Amino acid sequence: MNATSTVTAAATQDERKSRHWLIVALGVILLCVGSSTAVAWRMDVYGIFRDPHGRDLITSSHERRAKFLLNQAYVPANFDALVIGASSQVNWLPEYFSGYRFYNESLEGGNASEERRLVEQAMPHGHFKVAIVGLYPRTTKFHDLQDGFDTVRREEALGSISSLGVEYDILMSRFMHQPSRFFPNGSHSFPQQVTPKPHARGPHVIIAQDPVAVADYIALVQELQNAGTRIVYVVNPMYEPEFEYDRDEIQSYTAMMTKKLPAGPVIDFLSADYASFRTNPHNFIDDVHLSSTGANTLSRIINVRLQRALQ
Amino acid sequence: MLFASFEYILLFLPIVVVGSIVLRKLFGATHGPRATQFFILAASIYFYSNRRPLNLVYLSFSIVGNWLLARGIDRAQGASKKRILIAGNVLNVAYLCLFKYLAFFASMLAFALPSGYKVPALGFPLGISFFTITQIMYLMECYEGLITPGTLFDHATFVTFFPYLISGPLVRAKRILHQFGSFGGKDETRFTTLARGVFHFSIGLFKKAVFADAFARVAAYGFSTAQHPSALESWVFGLAYMLQVYFDFSGYSDMAIGSAMMLGIEIPRNFDAPFRATSIIEFWQRWHISLTTFITTYLYTPILKALPKRTLMFSALSTLLAMGIAGLWHGPAWTFVIFGLLHGSYLAINQVWRKKQMPHIPGFFSWMLTIALVMIAFIYFGSDSVVHATARTIALFNPHHPFTTTNLALLNIEGLSLHIFGPPLVIGTLVAFIGPSSEQLARDFRPTALNCAYAVVLTLIGFVFVNSSIPAPFVYFRF
Incomplete structure (x- = not known):
C-alpha cells in the first residue's frame, strides 16, 4: 500500500513538474517569437511593412533574399536607375553616377535569370529612367535560382536568416560602430583585398552559354525598354593576363550578346582604351572582381561615359 | 501540410492537441475518448485532404475495402480465410501499382503494347505507399488472430491518424488500436x-x-x-x-x-x-x-x-x-x-x-x-x-x-x-x-x-x- 502511494505521489509530482516545464518552455518560445517579430516589424529591414521613402536599407550576406524583398517597395520608391549584372559589379559605386539615383541589382554568383526575377519585383511599382546592363559571360552561363530564390516570401522579413543577418549588421554599426560592408544602394565591398596572380588554367570553358539565361537577359532588357528605360551596356573589365588567355572567347561572346540584345550604347572595358586599367593588378582582387581602388576608378570612368552616352 | 511549417506547428497541431484535451474533459470518462477520437479523425481527414480533396476518395476506397476484407477474414473459416487474405493482399498491391507503377511496368512492356498507347495518368495519392503497407499488415494481423476487426470508425481512425499517415513510421494495428482510449491524454499522465x-x-x-x-x-x-x-x-x-x-x-x-x-x-x-x-x-x-x-x-x-x-x-x-x-x-x-x-x-x-x-x-x-x-x-x-x-x-x-x-x-x-x-x-x-x-x-x-x-x-x-x-x-x- 505504501509502495503504491509512493509511486502515485511520484507520478503526481512528475505531472506537476511536466506542467510547469510545458508552461515555461512554450511561454519562452512564444515570448521570443513575439518579441522577435515585433522587433522585425519595427525595424522593417526590407521596407515592406511601412513607407520606405527616404529610408536607407541595406542587404546582408543573404543578398538574394534581401534584394528580392527590397525590390518590392524600397527600390522603386527611392531609385530611378539600375545596375544589372554579375558579381563583378557588386562593389561598383553607383553614387558616382550623377543625375540619377542608381540601385545596384548585381548579385554574387548571380545570373541573368536571377537578375530578371529581381528587377521584375520592382518594375510594377517604379519607373527606371536608365539601366546599366553588364556583359560578362558568367551572367548567362546558368539560369538556376540559387539560395531558394524561387521561394522567397514576405514573411521572411519577420525573422529569418536573411532578416536577422541584416538586423545584426544594423545593430553592429549603430551600437558597436562597426561599418557595414553593405550599402543602401545595393552595392557592397569585398572583405578581402588581394592582388591577383596569373595562374595556370585548363581549357577555355567559360563561353558555354545557357540558352534560358540568354533569353532571360534579352527579355529583361526588352521589358525595361518597353517601360521607357534607356539601356547602356558595359563590357566588364578583366585582369589583363586572364583576359589574354580567353580573349577570343570573350570577344566573340560580347559580339554575340550585343547582336542579340536590343541596340544601345556600349562602354567596353575590354577595348584598347582601358588596357592600362586592366594591366594594373591593384585594380583587381581576382580575374574579374575589382578591388576598392579599381571599383572607385571604374565608377568614375563610367560616370563620364554614361553622361556622354545619354546625351 | 508539412510538419516543418508554421501552419502545422502554430495552428493545426495546437488546435488538435488543445481540442482533444478539452473534448476529453468536456465529455467525461465515458464519452470523452470517443468524442476525442471523432475529433482526431476529422482533423486527420482535413490534414490529408486540404490541398487535394481527391486524395481522400482514394484513401476512403482503401479504408472501406480493407475493413470489409478484414471482416471477411474474421468470419471465414479454414481455407477460405487464407483465400480472402491472399485476395486482399493482391488487391492492395494492385491498388498501389495502379497509381505508382503502371507507367514503369508499361515502359518495360512497351514492345508488347500498341504503338502510341499512353498509360492514363491517375495522379499519385499522397502516402499511398505507406497506408497500403499499413492495410496489408492489418489484414495479416486479422488473419493471424492478433486483432479482431473493430468498427469502420476505429479502422478509419487507425489508418488516417495524421502523424504517420503520409510517411510513416509504419505501424501495426495491435500496437495502436488499444491506445484509442488515451486520445487527449490520460488525466494522470497528460502533461508528462x-x-x-x-x-x-x-x-x-x-x-x-x-x-x-x-x-x-x-x-x-x-x-x-x-x-x-x-x-x-x-x-x-x-x-x-x-x-x-x-x-x-x-x-x-x-x-x-x-x-x-x-x-x-x-x-x-x-x-x-x-x-x-x-x-x-x-x-x-x-x-x-x-x-x-x-x-x-x-x-x-x-x-x-x-x-x-x-x-x-x-x-x-x-x-x-x-x-x-x-x-x-x-x-x-x-x-x-x-x-x-x-x-x-x-x-x-x-x-x-x-x-x-x-x-x-x-x-x-x-x-x-x-x-x-x-x-x-x-x-x-x-x-x-x-x-x-x-x-x-x-x-x-x-x-x-x-x-x-x-x-x-x-x-x-x-x-x-x-x-x-x-x-x-x-x-x-x-x-x-x-x-x-x-x-x-x-x-x-x-x-x-x-x-x-x-x-x-x-x-x-x-x-x-x-x-x-x-x-x-x-x-x-x-x-
Whole structure:
C-alpha cells in the first residue's frame, strides 16, 4: 500500500513538474517569437511593412533574399536607375553616377535569370529612367535560382536568416560602430583585398552559354525598354593576363550578346582604351572582381561615359 | 501540410492537441475518448485532404475495402480465410501499382503494347505507399488472430491518424488500436506525455529544418552543379546526401512520434542512431526500423518459406529478393531497385560471413566499411538515373584527381554560405556518427531546466530556418 502511494505521489509530482516545464518552455518560445517579430516589424529591414521613402536599407550576406524583398517597395520608391549584372559589379559605386539615383541589382554568383526575377519585383511599382546592363559571360552561363530564390516570401522579413543577418549588421554599426560592408544602394565591398596572380588554367570553358539565361537577359532588357528605360551596356573589365588567355572567347561572346540584345550604347572595358586599367593588378582582387581602388576608378570612368552616352 | 511549417506547428497541431484535451474533459470518462477520437479523425481527414480533396476518395476506397476484407477474414473459416487474405493482399498491391507503377511496368512492356498507347495518368495519392503497407499488415494481423476487426470508425481512425499517415513510421494495428482510449491524454499522465512529445518534436524539427537542409545544399550542389569532382569531393557529396536523407527522414519520424505523443498515442521508434552500426545487419536494425520489421515479417519470411529448402544460400536469395522488392517500393525507377538489391547483397554477404565464421573485422574498419557501402547504395537512391549513379560511384575512386578541392572551394559562393551552414554541417556530422538517438533522448527525458533550454533553443532555431524558406521537401514524401 505504501509502495503504491509512493509511486502515485511520484507520478503526481512528475505531472506537476511536466506542467510547469510545458508552461515555461512554450511561454519562452512564444515570448521570443513575439518579441522577435515585433522587433522585425519595427525595424522593417526590407521596407515592406511601412513607407520606405527616404529610408536607407541595406542587404546582408543573404543578398538574394534581401534584394528580392527590397525590390518590392524600397527600390522603386527611392531609385530611378539600375545596375544589372554579375558579381563583378557588386562593389561598383553607383553614387558616382550623377543625375540619377542608381540601385545596384548585381548579385554574387548571380545570373541573368536571377537578375530578371529581381528587377521584375520592382518594375510594377517604379519607373527606371536608365539601366546599366553588364556583359560578362558568367551572367548567362546558368539560369538556376540559387539560395531558394524561387521561394522567397514576405514573411521572411519577420525573422529569418536573411532578416536577422541584416538586423545584426544594423545593430553592429549603430551600437558597436562597426561599418557595414553593405550599402543602401545595393552595392557592397569585398572583405578581402588581394592582388591577383596569373595562374595556370585548363581549357577555355567559360563561353558555354545557357540558352534560358540568354533569353532571360534579352527579355529583361526588352521589358525595361518597353517601360521607357534607356539601356547602356558595359563590357566588364578583366585582369589583363586572364583576359589574354580567353580573349577570343570573350570577344566573340560580347559580339554575340550585343547582336542579340536590343541596340544601345556600349562602354567596353575590354577595348584598347582601358588596357592600362586592366594591366594594373591593384585594380583587381581576382580575374574579374575589382578591388576598392579599381571599383572607385571604374565608377568614375563610367560616370563620364554614361553622361556622354545619354546625351 | 508539412510538419516543418508554421501552419502545422502554430495552428493545426495546437488546435488538435488543445481540442482533444478539452473534448476529453468536456465529455467525461465515458464519452470523452470517443468524442476525442471523432475529433482526431476529422482533423486527420482535413490534414490529408486540404490541398487535394481527391486524395481522400482514394484513401476512403482503401479504408472501406480493407475493413470489409478484414471482416471477411474474421468470419471465414479454414481455407477460405487464407483465400480472402491472399485476395486482399493482391488487391492492395494492385491498388498501389495502379497509381505508382503502371507507367514503369508499361515502359518495360512497351514492345508488347500498341504503338502510341499512353498509360492514363491517375495522379499519385499522397502516402499511398505507406497506408497500403499499413492495410496489408492489418489484414495479416486479422488473419493471424492478433486483432479482431473493430468498427469502420476505429479502422478509419487507425489508418488516417495524421502523424504517420503520409510517411510513416509504419505501424501495426495491435500496437495502436488499444491506445484509442488515451486520445487527449490520460488525466494522470497528460502533461508528462505532452512535455515528452514537445521535446521529441523539437528535436525532429531541428533535425529536419537545420541539419537535413544544410546537408541538402551540399548534396544538391554535388549532384548537380559540381563539375568533375575529385575522389575526395565525391565522398563528401555522397556522405552529405546520406546524412540529408537520415536527418530528413528521422527528423520527420521524430516529429510524427512527438505529435502522436502530444495526443496521447505512442507510436514505435523508427531510427536508432543507424550510423553507429558496425555491420549492415545492424544498420537495418537501426534504420527505418518499421520498414525493416515489415520486410522481415512479410517479405523475407514468406519468401524463405516458399523456397524448397531453408539453407544459407536460400536465405541469402530470400534476402536479395525481399530487399529488391523493398527497393522498388520506394519508387518506380531502376535506381531504387538497385538500391534495394545492393542492400540485399550486402545483407546476404553479411549473413554468410557470420554463419561461416569468417575472419572478424575490427570494429573501426567494420564501421567504416558499413558506412561506405551504405553511402554507395544511397548514391543510387538519390540519383535520377543509373548512368549518373554509376558515374558518381566510379568518381569515388577517381585516380586522376584524388584530393583536389576545386568544387568544395566553390561551395561558399554557390549559395551555401558556410558561415550559416558550416556549424550545422559539422555538428550534424558529429550527431549522426557519435551522438545519441532522438529516441534515447526522448526516453531519458525529464522535465528539467536544461531540457527546457534545449527544447526552446532547438525550436527557435528551427523556426528561423523554416521561415527562411530553406527546407527542401521531405525526401520520403515522393514515396
